[in-house]
Amino acid sequence: MKVCSYKGLSIVIMLRDEHCPPHVHVNAGAWSARLGFSFWHNDIQLWDVVPLSRRPPLAVLEGLCRSLEQPAHLRSARRIWWSRLQTVCLDNQLWDSHTNEVLGMKLVTDTTYRVATARYLPEEDKTLLTLTGASEGVEIQL
Template sequence: MNVCRYKGLSLVVMLRDEHCPPHVHVDGGTWSARFRFSFWHNGVELWDVIPHSHRPPLAMLEGLRQALRQPAHLRRARGIWWSKLQTACLDNQLWDWQGNEVVVMKRVASTTYMIGSARYEPEGNKTLLTLMGAPEGVEIEL
């Protein structure tokens, strides 16, 4: 499904055989790119471009990234991903309660909890985390 357009190119969430992490695809004809987005922060990053030999100018890739970063477009991407795939791709990751972030490698501390489940609420543009062993969950307003 189309999320937005930038200079004639569509940023889309594929709805078949899709996988984590959340991302959009861009077909540039001689190249294709993927941009990752998240359900716990508003950052967007270039994931990859193939083939590398036909990579478009960096200004084009940055323009595509910035287009997806626009709040309305990011919210649309999340809504499409959630409605079709029903995952925020956060289950079984570690959440640092004190740092308010998902952590990849960290010494387990009293503020680190395993994410049991994550649910995105498109109407409020927020993600709700259930943390294993934590006294309460986490609500992330995006």
């Protein structure tokens, strides 16, 4: 499903056999790319370009990221992902309530909780986390 476009390139979410973490696809014919997005922050990451030998100029890849990063486009991507897949891909992740971030390989501390459930509220552009063992959940305004 199309999220937006950049210089004639469609940025889409594939709805068949899609998987976490949240991401979009760009297929330019000679090359394709994947860009990652999140339901807890607004940064966009370039995941990969294949084949690498046909990689477009860096300005094109940066332009794709900037296009998806626009609030309306990012909100659209989140809305599509949530409405079709019903996940924000945060369940069972570790959340640090002190730094307000998902932990990768960082040290678990007394401010770390496991995400029991996570859901997205498209109309408010907000993610709600229920944390195992925490007295209250987390509300992330995106």
